Amino acid sequence: MRRRLLQSLVPLVAILAIVAAVPLANFIATNTTRNLFLSRSNDADWFATMAESPLQSGDIATLRELAVRYHELYNTPVFVVDVDRRVVATSRSGVDVKEPDIELVLDSTLSGRLPAEPKALWPWQSGEMVVSRPVVNNGRVLGASVLRVPTEKGRHDVQNGLLLLLGGLLMAVGAVVIGIVRPVTRWVLRPLNDLDNATHQVTRGALDTRVSTDGRAPELRRLGDSFNSMALSLHQARQREREFVADASHQLRTPLTSARIHIEGLSRLSPTARFALSDIDRLGRIVQRLSRLAGSDRPGDVEGSEAPLDLAQAVKERLVGWKAVYAADDLELIIGEMVPGGVAAELEVDDILDVLLDNASKYGAPPVEVSVTRDGTEVVMSVRDHGLGLGSRDLKKVGERFWRSAHHREMPGTGLGLAIVRSEAARVGGRVVARPPIGGGLVIEVRVPLIDDYED
Known part of the structure; x- marks a missing residue:
């Protein structure tokens, strides 16, 4: 401008x-x-x-x-x-x-x-x-x-006089541009610069940013008021989103606690009840992460110094239960390549795999293949289905909170599953990549850093 x-x-x-x-x-x-x-x-x-x-x-x-x-x-x-x-x-x-x-x-x-x-x-x-x-x-x-x-x-x-005149005019034009035109230009564009800076602040998550509209031209004042209204709407929407997640996680804690008490009594009599008790504990951790997700837009720093986790081994253990679930629904689950690789112990492998396999069974098509490989300094957990997949625009939005593809909005779900997966991966310095594989369908890759001192 x-x-x-x-x-x-x-x-x-x-x-x-x-x-x-x-x-x-x-x-x-x-x-x-x-x-x-x-x-x-x-x-x-x-x-x-x-x-x-x-x-x-x-x-x-x-x-x-x-x-x-x-x-x-x-x-x-x-x-x-x-x-x-x-x-x-x-x-x-x-x-x-x-x-x-x-x-x-x-x-x-x-x-x-x-x-x-x-x-x-x-x-x-x-x-x-x-x-x-x-x-x-x-x-x-x-x-x-x-x-x-x-x-x-x-x-x-x-000729000499004309050259002197030309030099004087060039100096005069330069002086006018530097001394008058540029300051006037900065003064005229200052409101737009303020609006641009405020927009960048909102983009970085500072939704309480506002621009001053005092003493501005009517057009710029209306533009500033429109921006402030937009920022206020975004801030209120984010607050409602956080309040919803916080309220939902709070309301889930009481029934989960009650269910755990009842299942603890049954766990002495039935091994299946002990498996259910493990799932109740995992649901409790999910509720805690939902609260953390609602309270901050940035993943926390990884704390602790536990021994590295073998991602391939953790995935294979979790797939034991999922094979039974898929078999009950007459779906095919394929266990692909499983390359050992150490990752941070804080990575919630069960939660991540549960979300990915649940999405693959609901929105994709069998067979569903799970594999763990290495790619340079990363360990990659991949879940592939053979469904319709996603378009290029939708692939960029995978992992956004409450986002769902237009093809799947009639199906049950909240749009928080992949957002939680992305948050969990980010907690250990990882990332989530969605891409269309050769032959159709969709591949969701969870890429986390490989721990160098891990021994196979």
């Missing part, structure tokens, strides 16, 4: 400078020409005075010597004519009084009028300046003295 505004204002300043430069350039050329003309006119007057007596007596030898000396001194040819336009004395031969410039000047001079000043000299022109003065005695014109003045020096002086 600032660049476009400067691109509009700087040419305008340049045009104004050019408009101001035209009369200044004309003044420089006219003034230089006039000074040259006046200085040579004085010399022509002097020759006219010196030619008065020779034209009356006919003794022109002295006048010719003066013309030659003047020519040698000032490099300016000079000649004297009588009233009939005959050359009576000249500093060089070959004078043609019928040349248009000379003839025009002699017409005025021999009629007793002073010739008009010549036109302004410009560097790209050429030619000489003709200066003439009448030789007068008692009001009667006896002839004229004529100087053919070279204009090279005058044009050079005009």
